Amino acid sequence: MKSISLYTDRKSVLHSLDPINKLYYIAFAIFIPIILPSIEISLACVALSFTLLISGKVFTKTMPAFGVVLFTLLTVILIQGLFRPGNATILFQAGPFTMYREGLLYASILSLRVINIVSSFMILVLTTSPSDLVDSLVRKGMSPRIGYVISSVFQIIPEMMAAMETITDAQRARGMETEGNLRVRIRAFFPLLGPVVLGSLINTKERAMALEVRGFNAKSPKTYLLDQKQYRFSTVIQWGILFVIGCAIVWRLAS
Amino acid sequence: MIKISNLSYAYTKNTPIFSEINLEFDRRSTAIIGQNGAGKTTLAKLLKGLLKPFDGEIMIGQYNVKTVSAAELSKVIGLVFQNPNDQIFKSKVLDEVMFGPLAIKMSESAAKKNALEALELVGLHEQLETNPHDLSLSEKKLLCVAAVVAMDPEIIVFDEPTIGQDYAGKEKIRNIIQVLKKRNKLVMTIIHDMDFVAENFERTIVINEGIVILDGDTRKVFAEREILKHAHVEDPSITQLGKVLGFQETFLTVEEFVQRWKQSQR
Numbered sequence: 419m420k421s422i423s424l425y426t427d428r429k430s431v432l433h434s435l436d437p438i439n440k441l442y443y444i445a446f447a448i449f450i451p452i453i454l455p456s457i458e459i460s461l462a463c464v465a466l467s468f469t470l471l472i473s474g475k476v477f478t479k480t481m482p483a484f485g486v487v488l489f490t491l492l493t494v495i496l497i498q499g500l501f502r503p504g505n506a507t508i509l510f511q512a513g514p515f516t517m518y519r520e521g522l523l524y525a526s527i528l529s530l531r532v533i534n535i536v537s538s539f540m541i542l543v544l545t546t547s548p549s550d551l552v553d554s555l556v557r558k559g560m561s562p563r564i565g566y567v568i569s570s571v572f573q574i575i576p577e578m579m580a581a582m583e584t585i586t587d588a589q590r591a592r593g594m595e596t597e598g599n600l601r602v603r604i605r606a607f608f609p610l611l612g613p614v615v616l617g618s619l620i621n622t623k624e625r626a627m628a629l630e631v632r633g634f635n636a637k638s639p640k641t642y643l644l645d646q647k648q649y650r651f652s653t654v655i656q657w658g659i660l661f662v663i664g665c666a667i668v669w670r671l672a673s
Numbered sequence: 674m675i676k677i678s679n680l681s682y683a684y685t686k687n688t689p690i691f692s693e694i695n696l697e698f699d700r701r702s703t704a705i706i707g708q709n710g711a712g713k714t715t716l717a718k719l720l721k722g723l724l725k726p727f728d729g730e731i732m733i734g735q736y737n738v739k740t741v742s743a744a745e746l747s748k749v750i751g752l753v754f755q756n757p758n759d760q761i762f763k764s765k766v767l768d769e770v771m772f773g774p775l776a777i778k779m780s781e782s783a784a785k786k787n788a789l790e791a792l793e794l795v796g797l798h799e800q801l802e803t804n805p806h807d808l809s810l811s812e813k814k815l816l817c818v819a820a821v822v823a824m825d826p827e828i829i830v831f832d833e834p835t836i837g838q839d840y841a842g843k844e845k846i847r848n849i850i851q852v853l854k855k856r857n858k859l860v861m862t863i864i865h866d867m868d869f870v871a872e873n874f875e876r877t878i879v880i881n882e883g884i885v886i887l888d889g890d891t892r893k894v895f896a897e898r899e900i901l902k903h904a905h906v907e908d909p910s911i912t913q914l915g916k917v918l919g920f921q922e923t924f925l926t927v928e929e930f931v932q933r934w935k936q937s938q939r
Contacts, residue, residue: 581759587723588760592820593747593776609772612762616806620758 422575424479424543432474432541436649437551438558440542442659443470447538451531453666457523460530467537476544480537487536491529498525548572553644562640566629578618585613674698674828674859675720679729682719690715691883693729698828702850702860704870704891707880708905713863716880717830720861722746733828747777750828751821755836757813766792766808766816767801773824784823791819794852796845811842818849829853831862835869847873871895871909871925879904896923 427433447467451460471477498521499509505518542551548569556565586596589609596606629635675698683689690712705713718724719731722743731738733749751773754760763769770791774784792798795815800808805816814837821829834846850873853860864870870877870891877894879887881904887894895901895912908916915924915933924930 584754584756585759587718587743588754590723590743591721591747591752591754592760592773593744593824594772595742595744597742609762613759616761617758 421572423548423572425547426476426479426544427547428475428545430474430545432470432476432545434649435545435655436647436652437542437546437554439649439652439655439659440538440546442656444535444538444542446659446663447534449663450666451527451534453663453670455527457527457530460527460534463534464530464537467534467541470541471537471544474541474545476540479544480540483536483540484533487532491525491532494528495522495525498522498528550647553642553647557642557646563634566634570625574621577621578614581617582610582614585610585617588613674700674734676732677729678732680719680726680731681728682715682724682726684715689883694883694885696878696885696888698859698861700857700859701875702854702873703862703876703878704874705861705863705878705880706865706867706870706906711880711904712883713880714832717752717832717861717863720828720830721750721752723752744776747773747824747826749826750830751824751826752830753814753818753821753832753834755832757810757817760817760820761805761813764804765801766797766803766805769805769816770820770823773820777824779824787823787825788819791823794822794849795819810837811839814838815842815845818846822849822853826858828859828861831860831864833864833866834862835864835866843869867895867907867909868911871912879906881905892923892925895925 447463451463468477471480499505499517500515500521502518502521502524505521507519509517509519509522511517552565552569555568556562589606590596594606594609595602596610597603675696677694677696680691680694680696681689682691705716707713715724719726719738720733722738722741722745725739733746736746736749738746761769763772767785767788770788771781771784774787775781779787789798789801792801795818797808797812797816797819800812805813808816814834818831818834831846831850835843838846847869850860860874862870862874874891876889877887877891878885879894879901886904887897887900895908898908898916901908907913909925911924911927911930915922915930918934920933920937922929922933924933
């Protein structure tokens with residue numbers, strides 16, 4: 419079955435880190451460029467994120483995500499550079515359009531922040547298996563129920579996609595055309611939708627009953643099936659990130 | 674009726690399911706057996722046009738499966754899926770069965786006539802207005818059989834028809850197969866129920882790891898115990914009993930066995 423997880427199994431230091439550390443890094447990547455809103459800091463953060471992605475051997479895997487993000491950011495850069503209120507210093511002209519320094523700078527900072535946030539999330543999703551993330555969060559005190567919801571999404575969506583393929587085949591086998599112009603596709607929609615929705619409801623009910631009979635809602639403390647993974651330097655990394663964020667806040671308040 | 678020439682297929686590169694398979698199907702009822710993952714369902718989907726061969730060709734009558742859609746092929750070959758919930762979406766039994774005939778452009782009167790006949794064949798003719806979702810699993814499977822029979826294809830493939838069927842349900846399936854055979858249809862099945870194969874199918878094909886390792890009359894196939902063992906296929910119970918009791922013959926039905934046993938007691 420196809421997985422919807424973007425996790426890429428590689429041997430790297432980044433892969434061996436505690437998933438919680440990566441959540442701390444996401445907080446770092448979001449807050450530091452906001453607390454210290456200079457282009458140099460944003461550039462440094464992006465450089466750090468890219469270095470981490472390269473060290474995790476997953477940088478190439480980020481290209482599809484960055485492709486979408488950069489396309490969106492390009493529109494931001496154009497709109498801000500051309501039309502932002504307060505634009506005064508002309509950078510260059512192309513035909514009837516004038517690009518301004520202030521708008522371009524503002525859009526660049528904004529873009530770097532977005533790239534940084536996306537990079538930090540990519541570090542998490544590309545180098546952490548969903549089950550490890552959920553396991554770590556539950557061990558840190560998150561409700562096992564929420565943990566189950568998160569991990570079940572990774573199972574249910576591929577299952578639904580596989581079910582959808584089977585249902586499509588079953589209807590094609592009965593003479594229904596599913597490919598062609600828009601009219602054909604719309605006509606195919608209801609014969610596909612009915613079994614998919616019904617199948618999902620049946621599966622959900624059966625899944626809920628299967629969980630119930632296995633004591634999912636029992637009030638007693640849970641026993642973990644797997645041994646807790648031992649991560650090195652977790653505490654140091656987490657306190658280190660908090661310390662840097664704290665320093666940034668102090669710096670900002672003092673300056 | 675069907676000619677498969679040098680058929681090759683793979684879901685992913687470098688892991689072929691079939692390599693250069695050649696098979697011909699006449700009107701003998703045929704069971705395709707083999708362990709899970711052997712390629713049985715893939716073969717059925719290829720025959721139905723739901724998957725397209727990488728190499729080679731499948732000819733069903735005048736149709737080259739590679740060049741026509743599965744929907745078009747529905748006029749000549751029907752496939753009854755294992756899970757009825759994958760296809761049922763209408764709110765009335767009659768409408769569900771009429772969907773296929775109407776989809777292949779049958780006139781409404783012909784579609785209704787075929788649907789009523791098919792529902793009578795499977796024993797659901799008194800539940801025309803019932804919501805299909807109110808039927809039992811066994812009845813839903815019969816409904817799906819009716820839905821394919823109503824399209825009147827020359828070839829009908831059943832995917833695990835006996836799963837989820839009690840004795841009465843199996844008897845109904847048996848009866849449906851006999852009626853279809855009398856109508857000169859080619860009935861094929863993909864199945865793990867060897868007792869059902871032995872009792873109802875004239876020809877048996879054993880697939881193992883994408884290769885046809887046995888093909889012939891069902892009795893001859895079930896006589897090849899070592900090859901079947903290698904393919905992880907269990908003999909029919911009655912065949913096993915005969916062997917355990919030291920008979921040389923390969924029994925396919927209880928009646929055959931009882932008759933031979935009585936002879937041996939005289």
